Amino acid sequence: MKKIVIWGAGGHAREINWLCEELEVQVVGFLDERPEMKGQSVDGVPVLGTLVDIEALKHEVELLCAGVGDPTLKKRFAYDTIRSGFRVAAPLIHPQVRLSRRNVIGAGSMIFEGAVLSDNIRIGDHVIINRSVSISHDAVIGNYVTLAPGVNLAGNVTIDDGAYIGIGASVREKRHIGCWSMIGGGAFVKEDIPDFTMAAGVPAVVKKRFDLR
Numbered sequence: 001m002k003k004i005v006i007w008g009a010g011g012h013a014r015e016i017n018w019l020c021e022e023l024e025v026q027v028v029g030f031l032d033e034r035p036e037m038k039g040q041s042v043d044g045v046p047v048l049g050t051l052v053d054i055e056a057l058k059h060e061v062e063l064l065c066a067g068v069g070d071p072t073l074k075k076r077f078a079y080d081t082i083r084s085g086f087r088v089a090a091p092l093i094h095p096q097v098r099l100s101r102r103n104v105i106g107a108g109s110m111i112f113e114g115a116v117l118s119d120n121i122r123i124g125d126h127v128i129i130n131r132s133v134s135i136s137h138d139a140v141i142g143n144y145v146t147l148a149p150g151v152n153l154a155g156n157v158t159i160d161d162g163a164y165i166g167i168g169a170s171v172r173e174k175r176h177i178g179c180w181s182m183i184g185g186g187a188f189v190k191e192d193i194p195d196f197t198m199a200a201g202v203p204a205v206v207k208k209r210f211d212l213r
Ligand SMILES: CC(=O)SCCNC(=O)CCNC(=O)[C@H](O)C(C)(C)COP(=O)(O)OP(=O)(O)OC[C@H]1O[C@@H](n2cnc3c(N)ncnc32)[C@H](O)[C@@H]1OP(=O)(O)O
Pocket: 069, 130, 148, 149, 165, 166, 167, 182, 183, 184, 185, 186, 187, 198, 200, 201, 207
């Protein structure tokens, strides 16, 4: 049986633990950088500490780096995981997900209950596709992207690495969301959104640009 360790021990990590229970994948523990968390039990699963603490398990377990919703943190966890010689887990897909066999799902990504991914969709690594997300044909989703529950993407949408799409947001067809950008919950994205930008509202307008220094 496949053995998984999940980065993070918060709400999203617990939801992954539930997903693993549904898939009958064994979760050995959570990783959490907060020293006070080490040795605690969360939903009956031990918090093991950090990568140093699981060195002895290196060849026994696969790691899920997307145990948090924050794309930047996911990237760091993935970097540390690979640099330390651990393996990244294969994608986890809830049994009640509908998707075409022509879709490609990257390593360490996960798709939660009720999502529908139609045809010819490419999903990168460490991507979170939360409950009841709908992704239409020919979408391209980069690495570390998080789609919160209930996001709707029309056909031919492109979302670049590290973007975060908030709960219930919708993106119209052929639009492009730049890397490391954020879309507010409930937004309707009518125009392309540049890199490193926060946009929100109906229709979505740019609210902030992130400092690149
Ligand atoms: C299972 C789970 O729990 S998954 C988690 C699901 N949660 C989400 O998806 C959360 C989505 N997050 C949001 O929508 C947040 O508001 C964010 C991340 C987009 C922005 O947060 P912040 O950076 O703190 O933005 P801040 O509060 O400073 O707002 C900046 C401006 O954007 C506006 N704004 C922020 N979010 C939204 C929104 N969703 N819709 C409309 N306007 C918004 C604010 O009113 C403010 O406008 P103003 O400058 O005209 O006054």
